[in-house]
Amino acid sequence: MKKLPNHASPYSADSFAQAQKGEFREAPYDDIYMAFSPAGDLHSNVLELVKWGKVIIDGGMLDGKQVLNKENVQMTLTPQSIVRQEMKTPLFSHSYTYGLGWGLVTYKGHNCxxxxxxxxxxxxxxxxxxDDDxxxxxxxxxxxxxxxxxAKLFIADKVLDLPVDQDWLxxxxxxNAAKEYEDIAGEREGKQLPTRMEGRPSTLPREELVGEFKNxxxxIITIVSTPAVSVVDGEEEKEMGEEGLEIQYNEFRNKLEHYHFETFRTVLEDLNTREARLICFETGADGRVSGLGITFKETEMVRFVKVKTPDVATTVTEK
Structure with a gap:
């Protein structure tokens, strides 16, 4: 993508107030992690997407040729599950269903x-x-x-000459944007996390928590031990502070802070993401750490199985 001379760069703002002022920072093109490639590794433009939408309308036809199986296209547009049984506004159909990759609804009486x-x-x-091509x-x-x-609703109102009853833009x-920024700020501060239970220490030795955990x-999530900071005082080197733990996951690097029992708090943070999360270590019948769980956005607890324990506790010497 970066090799193309005509491409759009991603941008982000730290707050809604900054976004309103146009204070955006250019974000790097991160590699799409392989497991997520089907959801985010397709690069296109609006003209190509309009052609694709027209192929869907025409049942898989492109320039007079059947390029997609008509029955398969129809299957993608057939409701497979109910997302919401009751919509919040009468402008849309009573229920919102989902096909195979398509949300199926009506807007002001028009199939969509x-x-x-x-x-x-x-x-x-x-x-x-x-029905409106x-x-x-x-x-x-x-x-x-x-x-x-x-914006799609604003455009539909204009093109289809529908009654305008609110300002979509x-x-x-x-x-909506203000609410999203508010939610992001809340996640960054950990407002969605359960209340911390004070005075509930971990019973697991630090070396048990270190290793590789796989889903x-x-x-892979890697937990490593971080050394105490060395400070040179004259000719004598002193260890300041305590050893700690760090999580390494894809591009994320951050420390773990004890929360309660065998649960630790961290922040998944890079240029685009800043989300406080809890990591819960799990033990087997032998009392050894067998895995960990972490809650990603909009998911249940995702479990990682411990697959590697270093003979000597892994340490990080550089940040």
Whole structure:
């Protein structure tokens, strides 16, 4: 992507106030971790996405040729599950169902297929109104933004000459973006975490917590021991502070702080992500650490099995 001369760079802001002032920082193009490639490693533009939406409307036809199996296309547009049974506004259908990669709903009486996704610093929304032969493709190189969801409704109102009963762009989109930034700030501060229980120490020795922990989807988390800081006082070197623990996960590096019992707090932090999380160490019948659990955004506890324990406690000497 970076080799292309005409591409959009991702940007992020630390707060809603900064975003309103246009104070964005350019974010690096991070490699998409392999397990997540199907969800974020496709690069395109709005013109190509509109063509793709038209192929869906035409049942898999492109320029008069059947490029996709018509029955398979129809299957992707067939409800497979109910996402929400009751919508919050009468502008949409009573229920919101999900096909295979498509959200299926009606908007002001018009059938609508839609899919939206985001990755730090970027986002996309593709919406198809099949009965109106209308495809709306939206891309943004900032995240979070309320624009992607509400701009499609603004465009649909204009193109389909639908009654306008609220300002999607300057009211709803702004309100949505402000809420997203508020939620992000709360996650960064750990407001979503359970209350800490004071005076509940860990009973596990530090060396038991060190090692590699593996999950077939999320990959490997490594817990390492960090040495006490060495300070030279004259000709004598002194150890200051205590040894600690650090989590290494993909591009994330941060210390672990004891929370309560066998649970530790950390912050998954890089240019685009700052989320406080708890890591819970688990033991087997032999009393040894057998794995750990961590709660990622919008998921249940994800468990990692301990696969490697170093003979000598792994240490970090450089940050």
């Amino acid at each position: 297929y839609t899919h939206m996704g985001s990755y730090p610093g970027s986002g996309a929304n593709l919406t198809v109104f099949p 209308l495809v709306i493709a939206l891309l943004a190189n900032i995240q979070p933004t309320g624009f992607l969801h509400y 300057f009211d709803k989109a702004v309100e 077939p989807l999320y990959g």
